Amino acid sequence: MIPGSFEYHRPGSVAEAVALLSRHSDDARLLAGGHSLIPMMKLRMAQPEHIVDLQDISTLHGIAQDGDTIVIGALTTQNDVIGSNVLAETCPILREAALLIADPQVRYCGTVGGNVANGDPGNDMPAIMQALNASYRAEGPNGVRNIAARDFYEASFFTALGEDEVLTQVRIPTPAAGHGAAYVKQKRKVGDYATAAAAVILSVSGGNCTAASIALTNVGDTPLYAEAAGQALVGTNLDAAAVDAAVQAAQAITQPVSDGRGPAEFRTHVAGIAVRRAIALAQERAS
Amino acid sequence: MSNMHIKMTVNGKAVEGLAEPRTLLIHFLRENLNLTGPHIGCDTSHCGACTVDINGKSVKSCTMFVAQAQGADVTTIEGIAEADGTLHALQEAFREHHGLQCGFCTPGMITRALRLLQENPDPSEEEIRYGISGNLCRCTGYQNIVTAIRAAADQLNTAREAAE
Numbered sequence: 001m002i003p004g005s006f007e008y009h010r011p012g013s014v015a016e017a018v019a020l021l022s023r024h025s026d027d028a029r030l031l032a033g034g035h036s037l038i039p040m041m042k043l044r045m046a047q048p049e050h051i052v053d054l055q056d057i058s059t060l061h062g063i064a065q066d067g068d069t070i071v072i073g074a075l076t077t078q079n080d081v082i083g084s085n086v087l088a089e090t091c092p093i094l095r096e097a098a099l100l101i102a103d104p105q106v107r108y109c110g111t112v113g114g115n116v117a118n119g120d121p122g123n124d125m126p127a128i129m130q131a132l133n134a135s136y137r138a139e140g141p142n143g144v145r146n147i148a149a150r151d152f153y154e155a156s157f158f159t160a161l162g163e164d165e166v167l168t169q170v171r172i173p174t175p176a177a178g179h180g181a182a183y184v185k186q187k188r189k190v191g192d193y194a195t196a197a198a199a200v201i202l203s204v205s206g207g208n209c210t211a212a213s214i215a216l217t218n219v220g221d222t223p224l225y226a227e228a229a230g231q232a233l234v235g236t237n238l239d240a241a242a243v244d245a246a247v248q249a250a251q252a253i254t255q256p257v258s259d260g261r262g263p264a265e266f267r268t269h270v271a272g273i274a275v276r277r278a279i280a281l282a283q284e285r286a287s
Numbered sequence: 288m289s290n291m292h293i294k295m296t297v298n299g300k301a302v303e304g305l306a307e308p309r310t311l312l313i314h315f316l317r318e319n320l321n322l323t324g325p326h327i328g329c330d331t332s333h334c335g336a337c338t339v340d341i342n343g344k345s346v347k348s349c350t351m352f353v354a355q356a357q358g359a360d361v362t363t364i365e366g367i368a369e370a371d372g373t374l375h376a377l378q379e380a381f382r383e384h385h386g387l388q389c390g391f392c393t394p395g396m397i398t399r400a401l402r403l404l405q406e407n408p409d410p411s412e413e414e415i416r417y418g419i420s421g422n423l424c425r426c427t428g429y430q431n432i433v434t435a436i437r438a439a440a441d442q443l444n445t446a447r448e449a450a451e
């Protein structure tokens with residue numbers, strides 16, 4: 001499988017990358033780790049005439065703490081996420097999820113920016129970013145803007161990012177100390193996208209849930225922020241009735257397709273189980 | 288589209304060649320450089336037969352454009368034995384423990400295992416299985432591959448301790 005021809009660019013700065021995107025408008029694509037784009041180009045589902053490889057832009061690498069925000073550079077790889085002490089301490093759900101993405105080779109290449117910008121509902125990071133209420137920083141010809149992960153995804157492979165914008169950072173409000181979080185993903189084998197998966201983040205005080213957010217992967221056209229499901233937990237002691245209500249609220253917004261991972265009804269069922277297990281794990285991990 | 292002048296270091300040697308940027312690294316290695324150790328198993332980023340080491344990372348070379356590897360430091364299975372032909376401990380262990388049958392997956396397995404042992408010199412069985420989960424083998428059932436990697440780890444650790 002040979003991809004179509006393209007002209008290759010390797011800009012050294014975001015400004016240069018933006019200029020290249022503006023000049024070649026709809027014929028150009030950014031290349032980060034290439035592990036979603038290259039397979040699509042090999043299948044000729046994407047045939048860009050210009051490839052703008054971001055690898056030399058050093059400002060896009062790295063994980064840092066900026067006040068009460070965790071800032072992840074777009075080119076940070078999934079493998080970097082797994083190895084990050086900062087994330088292990090402040091936001092362990094990212095490591096848990098990264099370990100469930102693809103396989104070691106893919107994780108050395110695949111980037112956080114590419115994973116969230118791609119727009120494939122099968123990608124695992126977007127739902128987690130929605131649960132964390134992260135935002136994405138985008139830089140384009142008209143300057144810089146931040147887009148909430150909860151507003152970013154419009155349809156499969158359609159996002160709020162402009163054709164001439166580069167996603168430079170993922171910015172996560174540092175989760176409350178003592179929060180509990182879990183990402184539960186069901187997949188058929190290593191390297192498979194989720195049949196369904198759920199991210200749950202919650203805080204517990206004196207046995208009562210004081211905050212909760214829930215989001216789902218691969219059971220709709222986009223990642224799904226299940227706001228009502230989180231609300232169903234807040235103010236309860238996470239008893240069976242509250243958990244049932246959250247599971248039902250989450251299942252109610254799923255619209256999976258039937259595919260090799262199972263019929264739609266089954267995937268909605270799995271989403272419910274993932275939510276239930278993730279709530280239990282998050283509760284256990286909260287302190 | 289015009290060819291790019293590609294330069295990289297492969298198995299310690301500076302190499303160059305002309306190739307279209309869309310050329311996949313695996314094709315450049317096999318067809319331009321005649322390094323046919325890395326194999327094309329699936330061509331869909333799943334099997335790991337094409338695994339090479341690039342700048343300290345295990346990479347599926349069917350999923351990288353040659354242009355991305357411009358200037359990179361690449362190691363293939365051909366670069367793992369000593370210059371005089373003495374096999375690397377991993378290669379010896381795969382032979383000793385029957386870590387291969389048809390051998391098709393072996394170059395990718397060994398190249399991946401080399402990086403795994405560099406990052407984690409004393410892996411548990413579970414860590415080995417997880418660490419090679421991007422490499423498929425249709426013959427062995429993996430058991431002997433895992434045994435071989437563990438044996439190579441012991442061998443390398445003993446040699447390292449002896450040298451200290």
Ligand SMILES: Cc1cc2nc3c(=O)[nH]c(=O)nc-3n(C[C@H](O)[C@H](O)[C@H](O)COP(=O)(O)OP(=O)(O)OC[C@H]3O[C@@H](n4cnc5c(N)ncnc54)[C@H](O)[C@@H]3O)c2cc1C
Pocket residue numbers: 029030031032033034035036037038039054074075100101102103106109110111112113114115117118122123124125161165166167168191192193194331332333
């Ligand atoms: C075998 C296999 C299994 C996989 N399994 C999973 C899985 O289980 N879960 C999962 O989440 N993913 C999975 N993936 C996908 C993998 O995680 C990709 O690496 C990831 O989706 C995209 O990241 P990338 O850096 O490779 O992006 P690329 O492929 O380089 O880019 C993807 C898209 O995002 C755009 N883009 C990239 N970076 C930016 C940026 N900074 N700003 C704006 N646009 C940008 C590109 O133009 C392109 O359209 C798998 C991939 C493979 C090959």
Ligand code: FES
Pocket residue numbers: 326327328329330331332333334335336337338347348349350
């Ligand atoms: S040929 Fe590259 S992963 Fe199978």
Ligand code: FES
Pocket residue numbers: 386387388389390391392393423424425426427
């Ligand atoms: S030995 Fe035949 S595929 Fe592994």
